Amino acid sequence: MMGIMNQQQQEPINKTAALEALSPFLNNPRRTIIQVEAFTTVVIMLLLLQLILGSFRRQSARPLVQGGTWVAYTLSFPAIAYTLGLMQSSPVKNVMYPIWAVSLLMAAGCTNAVKVYELGDNKQWKRGLFNVYQYAFYVTLISWLLFPYSLDMKKYFHQYFNRLALLKSPAVVISSLGLIVTVTALMGRELACVLVERGYFFSVGRRVAKFMKKPPAQTGPDPATDMMKGYKYPVHFVGFGKDGNVITIDQILRCEGRLLSSATDHSKRLKDTCMAFAGYQLLKQRYYGMALTEECLDETRDFLFKGLLQTEDDYERAFKIVEMELGFCHDHFFTKHAIIFELETAFFCLFLVRIVLIATVVSFVVKSTLSVKTISAIIEVHTKRTDDIITVLILGSILLIEILQAASYLASDWCKVSVICRYVTSSCYQHSAFIEKLISYLSRLAIFGYWKNSIGQYCTAYGSSPDLAGHKLQSAKRAIVRSLISCDGLPTNGEGSLQRNGVFGEFSWALQGQSHSEIMLIWNIASEYCHLSHYESELSEASENVKEAKFNRRVSHSLSRYCAYLMNSVPELLPGNFGDTKLAMDDVEDDFSRALESPSSAYEAIYELQDQEEGYTSIFMRGMQLGKQLEAMPDRAICWKILADFWAENILYIAPTDNVKGHLELLAKGGELLTHIWVLLTHAGVLKINREKDENTMPRRQPSEENV
Template identity: 30%
Template structure:
């Protein structure tokens, strides 16, 4: 009886498991799988187009994982779907249409051309993959339409759209690669190497600042010039200077749009009445600075005199007013937006001179392809097909519904992309430059209204505008789950180390920006110091400077962070505290936890070698657990720090002892609470500037896809100003950092 029951259960379960497998082997099963993949890929495209650029203002790990999954799956789903179409034991006249639509998806998303910088370096691989798939697609179309079927009418239009979109993405990947950067930014580097010799400058009215905005971009050389160069090469008469004839000559000043020309424009749109806060002019300034920032990625350096000229613009131009830090920060935000778009989207190619005509041509062919595909559906539903999956209650074929969904998705994608492109920051710069270049536009009220309306539209914030936070004392006892954080999983995912628990990010306070930019403008010394200049300014250098002369800068950061956390609990804010004290408290605690976050989660942005930073942090976590062995509350930790800080020397101490000793010095030796928080606020404002000039440009570019970092904005500003940090103290046998791209 028992054997009979087991046999019956197996027989009942067998159809449930084997039935799906048998169904997929049938013609209708394979057709159903292909249609599901087509619909799934269409929604992947919609998602990438709508949220591709949102990475620059979202640091959530889940969101980045979803974007990565959609970006990666689009290629694999395409390959698998094409394989199913090829192996299908039947012919379906809509297969070539679906195949072309799937191929178009690979290059359709203007808002995300690359997920990482490594994708840009593999542009040749992408081109060959597209070429191979395109050849296979042509064979598929020829096989299906060899009998001159009516459904082949719309395929040529789709192939043209496919070619245009694939070419755009291939060129965007190539332009953002290191090789192309070195080649095509050389003309800007040569121009800027002598631009500072233009004479007297006025950073308020931008006189003398002939930074390039538009005009130096590569343009195609006409047939006559190519023939002339060929003849000269054959005769051996070509001069070495002609090697740059494929670029626009920069000696023709009339074709160049510079910052000086934008500020000198007499049109109402850019006047003090039409642009009182200089937001339109600053768009062009951000674009010009973005081109200078690309030189850093291409490995070109500028003379120190050129950096001094830019520092003069920042200090006496952008920061000339009391609230000038807002304008300076806005300029850098837009500059990094252009940098993000250059590396990770197709905008740099779309807005090249002459490429907008291709966008118009693409729009025309999209319209024709949609019209022709609609006629295909009309023809298709009039004919019986032995390999149709079925019909809807209204009598429509499921294949027709699937194709209709793809067409609707494609229309939505194109409409969204034309909207995003039309109101992008790149489009705004193009409109303003055209306005500066054409006198007739400056006399046309309607054109001015159109440009002003376009520039007022802000599609999204330039970055997350948050300060990440980390509290060493509150997180030192944290232990991650060993289910995912172990040696086996280390091969597949990033590991969370002990003590690596991030606090809730906060919105970047205006007080923090104001304090940091005030410190930058003050410029205590020729080179940035790790807080010692602020101590000298507050007459506390003799007592506290020992904490700035430790073995590594990472130890300095952790010691001052622990001391700041100690003061935060020993000297909390009260109702009687002055506004100045509250401001200093906010600046000190926010920046202290932010720089500590960089130690725990972004060591490649700090002065020390990343491995040194991780080693010092891991060792500090172990020392903290020994120091706070029986402590369970913050009150117990503070009490332990008070009891174990006296009678200790600077040598042989752990960073916990040193942090406790510094915290007690601040709390006990300085009687004025307002002065304590002022010292800490000035120290951290100087420290965040000190860590900003990182030589790892690649790390900053990668952080643009993770919501952005406050330190990246400071890094870009300090690069333009040519401000560097003093030589840091290095630990013994420290690894030398490479100037990586």
């Protein structure tokens, strides 16, 4: 009895609780509108942040750029899902809901500035496809607010088609915009991810592979005319035909149109851009695990050494082509440029339609012609002037993002290749001065760089150092190309450079009986020792060629610290087990820490440490002994030349690797010089080096007293 009375007493309390739960909607429905409005604005701000920071990813490794892009990319999708769900599930409705919903759909799949953040995100294309359908479903339900509930839709559309007044109907315009956005999202973001993950099965990837398997027709480059005579590397496939519809680098270089036949720097840049695109087409084969037909062919080596690197002074051009090639790779794996390139006409038609529809929706908002026409049980909240202003700003931001992304593509190398291919295959283009000027103007547009254009520096004694750029980076590139030309074959672990300098017998002990990571650490310690030595001041007196000696000192110092940076930051790109590399680095740093704990200066501490241990068993002590042996040479210029040549060949030796994904992941984090060298060697036919043979053929021995 008492239980029944208690239950009856509790019933009014439960009803009161239910009314209190509904009170935010009944008493203050405006709160829900403000919440939806705020979330929509935040999503658009995140989209702008993606556009700004994401555009600088490939040329900056700064935490602000990388971390900010990740935050904007990661938070935008759950925010979009939550906001669309809130608009659909809440009984509070506003006439701006359909516009905000379409804006969120555009942010999710159409105008998103970053296709994927990491290379592995391309594998999530099925999830992305599901999300697009989910968002489109929510937008469709929300858009029904603008349609009369009991209207015959066939009669409604027929009425507007007869009047040719579709653009006067807010419901039709907003629904059409949602449909166009959904189609563009599927073609852009999701199809671009499928293109990466199923690239081998797409017609372009298969056609490139089949085309390159044909018997080579190369006859070698002609240095006198700078024409890659007979090189049939594919640039672009037109239509769905076979051989007759492929544009090769040979066709572009031999085009007789005034735009390409002139010997101007502008013409050469256009040809180099197409050459880089042809290299990008071939480089994708390594990502998909396909055999490179041009591997180990004499024609392949001639293309690099007799075409691009005829002399050491051509290093800038060779590295510039590699930069453009890696730029294409970055855009293929991380942006939508590749799919836009393949479906260029369709994308720009959809772009123009979206611009017209967005502008029309803006006019509806400004004229206040929107109204809720459904008779469903809802709580309608009328708009205020603030809602109109915020909606116009949201649509204006999306319009701006659309235009900026279209301009980014028009200023990209993809557009340059596209117009050049059209120019080569169309005689009317070649005879039109206006079109040539237009192509010339487009080809001069450039907004962003290709990579961070600097190399990391790490000192085993003091930790990270400022990155090197400018003339120091150029000096390193020149030295690398000089060593590549001098190798005349596969690079060695340093043995070749020592033999060319005639000192292999004296320093061969520093290359024997250990992993290559240990060898690099030994030579790195020796380089630091020589750099810190007070004998450096005698360089100008001891050397006849001071300029060359300073060049070698700069190269040895920068490449030595760059290799230490690679061992510390990206050991997975280096030969051997990266865990062992990190352990060796830790051991050397511990030795340096003990040395620098001495109350004397850092210089004296390093000099005195050699007397604190017996023998030469540790990496640190072997590096110190090598440093003292180099320091004891009568001519400091020879010392710097030995070190510069060793490090230039060493970085060529460690670059070939099968870790293709590791290199491509770094393209979105500023890039690495090691990746550029990896590509350069790939086009020279050097894909791998048997480093185990180098480690196992020489027994380990200690430096003799005479050498020390």
